[in-house]
Amino acid sequence: MKKVRIIGVPEHFNLPWHMAIADGAFETRGIDLEWTDIPEGTGKMCQMLNDGETDLAIILTEGLIKSITEGNPSKIVQEFIASPLQWGIHVGAKSDFKAITDLKNTTAAISRFGSGSHLMAYVNAQNEDWDTENLDFSVINDVNGAVAALTQGTADYFMWEHFTTKPLVDNGTFRRLGDCPTPWPCFVVAATDKFLEENKSLLKHILEVINLYTSEFKQIPSIDRTLANRYEQQLADIQEWLSLTRWSQRQLELQTLEKVQDTLIDLKLIDKKLKQAEILENFNT
Incomplete structure (x- = not known):
């Protein structure tokens, strides 16, 4: 074997x-x-x-x-x-962000540099016509880290697979502002x-x-x-x-x-x- x-x-x-x-x-x-x-x-x-x-x-x-x-x-x-992959764009349920456009020049929570959550933040920024040189990141390791960061306000948004994070949207931990599919x-x-x-x-x-x-x-x-x-x-x-x-x-x-x-x-x-x-x-x- x-x-x-x-x-x-x-x-x-x-x-x-x-x-x-x-x-x-x-x-x-x-x-x-x-x-x-x-x-x-x-x-x-x-x-x-x-x-x-x-x-x-x-x-x-x-x-x-x-x-x-x-x-x-x-x-x-x-x-x-x-x-x-359908990347949901999530914010904390109690945050003031109402639309993806509100996230310009804010901090993205990412699992680590080189991860999908990191790279897709650039794709989303390009889609929104933002200056990708101005992106800011906070490393949170995993979904649990993202929950803590968005709840405590140490990061502003988090991109993760739409359906994996759906229970966190359903229970009021996150709000999803939209999706960014991989091209x-x-x-x-x-x-x-x-x-x-x-x-x-x-x-x-x-x-x-x-x-x-x-x-x-x-x-x-x-x-x-x-x-x-x-x-x-x-x-x-x-x-x-x-x-x-x-x-x-x-x-x-x-x-x-x-x-x-x-x-x-x-x-x-x-x-x-x-x-x-x-x-x-x-x-x-």
Whole structure:
């Protein structure tokens, strides 16, 4: 049995992995897939890939690409979620902010630099035609840190996945002023270069298993109720999320890679573009 370490956020996108592990689908191929939840998100996962603390990660597209351009020895091995991520823009329930335009020149709570909450604050600022040079950030590590920061007023707004934070909107902790969808497919499967060098055939087996699960995921009877119960979500919210979400079983398109890099260059978040082969591992073709 070959042990493989994999990490991802504790969110509904990743249920197919947990179902496949629980079913023993990887074990039948001689793979002990060890999953670890990383509530801090993409910035933390980039660091873990860089430091060799994991073999694989289910990670935000833009965060990983930025990290690879900065020297992270990892590759994208497949697109995982083909649809955009819906980033809710949240403020404290008792704050005076009424519209996204009110947030100009205020402080964004971010899980860490290089995270999705950090990078998407730039995308949102660009959408609003704000000067991105004037963005201000407060590092809060995770959602619990964001609750404290927005409640205490040490930060002004927080961008996080719409449906994950919906319960905090429902219970009156946050108000959501709007959404900022990613302009590209949101999650990819990443692997360290070291793991790729040593385990390409093993990775093919892992992707075959998860692609089977994701291709059939929406057809599972009562999957909406399973998701709602497991992730403590309202059934109607999960049903809306399922209607918006598409899992992928193929590699990220070159056109998408170019768009992400061009956007990051335009926002001055990276200072160089890399070639396709430096970011994408096309061993399946």
